[in-house]
Amino acid sequence: MSAVHSASAHDWAGKAAVAEKGRWLAYRYLVLRRISQVSILLLFLSGPLFGVWIAKGNLSSSLTLGVLPLTDPFALAQVLMTRHWPELSAVIGVAVVLTFYAAVGGRIFCSWVCPVNMATDTASWLRRRLGIRTGRAPVHLRYWLIPCILAASAITGVTVWEWVNPVSLTHRALIFGGYLALGAVAAVFVYDLLIAPHGWCGHLCPVGATYALIGKPSLLRVSAQNSSQCNDCAECYAVCPESHVIPIALKGKEGASPIIQNTDCTLCGRCIDVCAPEVFLYTHRFNHKRV
């Protein structure tokens, strides 16, 4: 991996792509994701700011246009572990969320919806720019955190993670006000910048890990379809928040599928953006074509 990093050290990731494809194609999905993240915030904020109520509540549980309930599976799992049975609307809400993310793509929540993503993307961009190489986080930590938190919720009888969860704290603070809860996102930023690369979204966040598990059967995938065009610039590794998902798809042995199977992939599409020879593309999981 050190060779991979040094390759992108003297040039910023995406420079070749901008030269080759133009600025729009080199930043397309990054821009679209920012638009998506901000629009979702605006759906919640239009009510309190302009009196136009579209989505009420927050990412833990919401009601859109008075008819569509959406509930966060991990938050509700904690509630269930405290042996409390919710109302039907929360059950419907979680069913809608499970269906959508299981069908489309689990971690598109992380890259297209979650507000913390903007902070962690910025941290990892700064890491690259400043050449910070320090730190690492334990592997699979997030997948261990899920059962630990659920067990703690069962023991204490309270939704343990909701006291510290930067995802819900940040979103709630942005929508309902409360600047100190935003300290959670600042802590995540510092953690990602100095202590562990891609530390929060890539190693710790049990909410994202839950969506990764939900997304196992999902349809939308990134494929390294044109892998024969790969010029080994390694910029995809540099920008990818879950770079361990790339090698099998990109450099897999003869007959290996070019589809990124690992649902740790957040489907953010940055690899598609920064790749000058256009190796990657969005496709569905059954498209195993390789060029």
Added chain:
Amino acid sequence: MSLTRRQLLQNATSACTASLVTAGASLVALPSMSRAAQVLRPPGALAEDEFLGACLRCGLCVRDCPPKTLKLSDWGDVLTRDWASSTAVGTPYFEARDVPCEMCEDIPCVKACPTAALDHKLTDIADARMGLAVLVDEESCLNFLGLRCDVCYRVCPLIDQAITLEKSSNARSDRHAMFLPTVHADACTGCGKCEKSCVLEQAAIKVLPMTLAKGELGHHYRKGWDSRNTVSQPTFDTPTQRLPEHLQPGELTPLRSGQLPYGAGAPTGGKP
């Protein structure tokens, strides 16, 4: 699937770290389960320990509160105000002295709750028990000083049920009456209108959470005078008084009354 030593160690490290992180989260959670006395939960809220397990902290109750009484607590509350007015981050609450509950008849906040942390069985707002008004300071309450303030009584949505004015004599003047505001727990919803409207600098009447406001009688106590109390009814039959319908032989009463003794002369026709 084979597990290499490397994987085993990595996962062991992660499992330990995950336990530590969870323990840390629990350590944050458990102390902040306490809530300040002036922090009141919305109508229909479960008991505090159950509530903290049931509430998703989504704020839908806050959004559907027409008078904007409810708000979500923020960590910032802890710093910008006194420490006491804090509660679990993200949970809904209101402070009566700030904005009291308007007791909407359709209880929109309860209907909005997706997890029944606000119990949907609450359909009559008069059954809500957000807290209990307590006249905490008789020494500064104007009515207790002999004046006719009466504001808490007048604003009470359940006037003459939740708050009554009890007449008593003013010992200081020895010739005037005092009308003492008296809260009745069987009717008070804890809406906080009384606390909000108390004219003093600091309210003399305050809504406190039930656990602080109410005592609890030993469960073996039975009030003999309580008509609902069937447990302690006497198990023996009510003694019946058997009064003689006729004079008995040897009865002295007629003698004392000047009547002829029984049997000495038949009481045939009255007086001798």
